[in-house]
Amino acid sequence: MSGIHFGHNHTPYAPEFRPTAGVRIPLAWLAPEWKLAAMLTLVVGTAIVPLAWWYWHAGEGLLLLAVILLGQVALKPLLWRVLWLLPFVAGAALAAAWHGPTGPGWPTVAARGSLCLSTVLIFAAVTPFGVLPGVLRRIGVPALLVTTMALMHRYLFVLVDESERMRRARTCRTFVRKRRWGWAMPAEVIGRLFVRASERAERIYLAMCARGWK
């Protein structure tokens, strides 16, 4: 949901997704292409089959359970993530309940929503994001898009850390009433972040050229 959510100190983007060297890849014997294909099949299937096809949903649940057990997925962060996102599903189900008899009905929406959510989160838990650009390149996604995605993944956490550092530096140096700086300070931090990102992009361009890019 864009815009407003509750609470100050939410961090849905938890540190265990950070790219770290020598990270253990669960189910490494399965190529990421197959993981991606399986996830897409499950999610698309769940979104379109009627709720009455209970064997589809039961099968999906068993498969997900098998993946969790075989891949030794850490349960606690996974559960936290599902819990964090469930309110959106609940809100959506509420909206569907309001619609009356013509829509798919709120139990369907809630069940489909939470099953698809779990599938994607378990997929993310067994597939490091770093392997996805390679997969996309192999299945023929335009190179410009793949480069953009790889660079985003490389610098995402760098920029997040940088913005946090700037915010901290600004907070400990600034002695003004909080109210007055309510929006100006974070906006200034974001603006500075853009300036630094574009300076970094220029340096990266030079480094890429030096390594024979294009």
Next chain:
Amino acid sequence: MHIPDGFVDVKTAVTASALSVAGLSYALYHVRRELPLRRVPLLGLGAAFVFAAQMVNFPVIGGTSGHLVGGALIAALLGAPAAIVVITTVLVAQCFLFADGGVTALGANIFNMAVVAPVVGSAVYRGVYRMLPGLRGQVASVAFAGWCSTVAASIACAGQLAWSGTVGWAVAFPAMTGIHMLIGIGEGAISALVFFAVAKARPELAEATPALPTRSFVGYGLLVAIGVALFAAPFACPWPDGLEAVAAKLGFEHAAKAPATAPMTDYVMPGVGSAGLATALAGVVGALVAFGFAVFLSRLLVKNESASNKTTANF
């Protein structure tokens, strides 16, 4: 505005995905042709920037907080084609990495937030900037573009939900658009503040928007228009649509079940008879208020036009 899984039906998902692929391909074609090679890494860094910027919280009343969405801001800073590529990348990562927005709804989400928002934002930015010159005009244009892009994306989103039959148009449209007319004010204000901070620190970055020829812009406009016509027009138009007209002609109109009563059937405005007219009026009043706010904000930020050329506030 991220639509989760199970919310859009097959026809909406396929249509929206086709429109998104068309928009993305067109944008990639433009970026490849017109973006200088040395700015290509800026796309990736821009995507990382949008991601990081969305994590910075802005306090709103009573413990709630909001964050930047960034479609209009990035369109103003990098131009519409680059913004489409950047926001698409962000949405794909959010979908597969964080389950933010459904996989089946990815096409719809890309169309709303990565095609409609940057295209509308960029068009409004250029149009308003032409009327109001100078840094002040630029800041006001960014603020108004932020509002317009948020509202336009919410209308497209409401249309998709209604077309899928998940949420009725009579609920989805006033709820989505009404809330996003408020959220849009915040989005516009944050975009303007950030843009002003960039312009203060590095004026050449705020100037460096690559100009897109009007001829190329028509393509993007057409794409957005087709999308809005498909998703929203069947509901927004007060005349009976084709199916209803046929039903009336054949006389089985009354056989259709009456829909469940919605809590808000239409916008009601005192003294205005037609519901369609009232909706249009509400939209115009909202846009005028947002525009006034944008101009007010720009006057508040840019105190003295001549003094703004000096670089200030290094930290």
